[in-house]
Amino acid sequence: MTSxxxxxxxxxxxxxxxxxxxxxxxxxxxxxxPSMGDRILALDTMVINALGMVIVLGIRQGVQIYFEVSLLIAMLGFVSTVALTRFVLRGDIIE
Structure with missing residues (x-):
């Protein structure tokens, strides 16, 4: 029997x-x-996948610092996705 x-x-x-x-x-x-929108979405998905990998690694090793790292990755991923999208749409990040 497995545990x-x-x-x-x-x-x-x-x-x-x-x-x-x-x-x-x-x-x-x-x-x-085929388009820049697809590439931006792929980058955002890669951030989410990396976030999931960090969380799974934290569960596997039983270390809680990985969960704090995952919060930082999530915040940086969101901000970078918004900045890249604004740059592609408007040509300028800061108005």
Whole structure:
């Protein structure tokens, strides 16, 4: 009979694999994206996938500092996505 720890290990491996596959697909969309909007969305998705990987790593290692790091990544990802979108749309970030 398997224990709950083994199920958690399997779930972490599955989650990390799914996030890695999503990251690869986002990189492909970043390279092949037909428009600039697709590329910006791919970059934003890559930030979200990296955020998920950091959280899964924090769960796996049992260290709480990774959750604080994930908050910083989320804030920087949001601000950079907004800044890049404004630059593409208007040609200037700060008005």
């Amino acid at each position: 709950a720890v083994e199920f958690l290990d399997i779930a972490i491996i599955v989650a990390f694999t799914a996030l890695a596959i999503g990251q690869i697909f986002s990189m492909i969309r970043l390279i092949l994206g």
